[in-house]
Amino acid sequence: MSHLQELMQSLRTFEKENFKNCMSLVIKNHEPQEIIDQIFTPGLDETRNRYYQGEIAIPELLLSMQLLMDLLSHLDIKQVGRKRGDNKIVLGVIEGDPHDLGKNIIKRMYECYGFQVYDLGKNVFINNFAEKVRETKSDIVGISTMMSTTVSKVSQAIELIKRENSSVNVIVGGAFITAAVAEDIGADGYAESAAVVIEETDKILSKTK
């Protein structure tokens, strides 16, 4: 088995120590672009798909992303082509909601896929989203809420963002948000989970390009 195959295998079986050992050998013997094309991108896609299929749970999804980000941090990023290096996204949990765990997982997913993420944290006042978009010239805003009673605040934040810049897209998610609710409150997209957030974001971005 080659070092590349062994690295991929240890990612699949979540063997952290083995992954780190193989990683050193792979970095020494392979070009960064080859590592991205043969390990990072397929590894990330495969892990995300396994989570989507219910084969693995969130801790293993997080562990895989952690290992892959560790791998990426050892590569000279300037030498490798990242698909979405220019996409900027503002993320936050809406005002009144302290639940940021889901948002943190989504943030890690975006980072893995090369998005530039501006994380506003939790309990974010509605005007802060629009302000951050203005400041960073971001393409997209991700808003989450885990509570039913804060959905109206999400709607107000979307209205404010769109009023300032109608070309900015907003993607929403959270326990009480469905595709129908997302459409109803004026969002451009809805992500049911971390497994689909990248596809949904790509779908929105492709419509606007």
Next chain:
Amino acid sequence: MASVIDFTISLDISDILRSLGYANAEKSSHETMHKIEEIENEFSNRFQCRSIYRIVDFSLKNNIELLTKTGCIESPKIVSLSQKAKRLLIGLVTLYNFDKTECDDLLYGYILHGIGTAAIGKAVDLLLNRVELETGLHTSLPFSPGYCDWDMTSGQEFILDSVDPSVINVNVVPQSFIMLPVHTISFVSLMGTEEMDRNPCHFCNMKKCHTRRR
């Protein structure tokens, strides 16, 4: 008058795994199990919870509001369930000596949060079981402000006007009503002579949720 009760919670691995989302066929990795063990050992699998609660009488107004001496609950869901109930328990439960400063290790943070959630959930169950034994009444599922159709702001105001959070060292952030320590639950539970549904999934529309109970 409000009562204060302390609980020391020990968790089974099944409680923790369920809280982390291993509800179906997924298997946890060695790394996940190692981190769970690490956190359990740190606390010697003894999680300290403190609760304050009060049991009050209530009346219904126009079938849309539930009124007590300290305020009212506007929630059609809670009001509809209250038809079978005789009294209302208003409670606050907190897990103390547990919160950590934010760490970069998202996996560790997720597992820590999952363990905290499992512990606090178990503490609420223990409190309700104890109250059932003491009063001879059945309790409903605990309802927290912000969930179902109960507005968070007015719900938190209602609970915090009924039980004093400072008695159990819980601080409430003004405006947002975020409670510290983070693992703190404010809730009400209806109490009646008939058994009530305690499965939270029966009140939730997320049919594909990974923690959904059968």
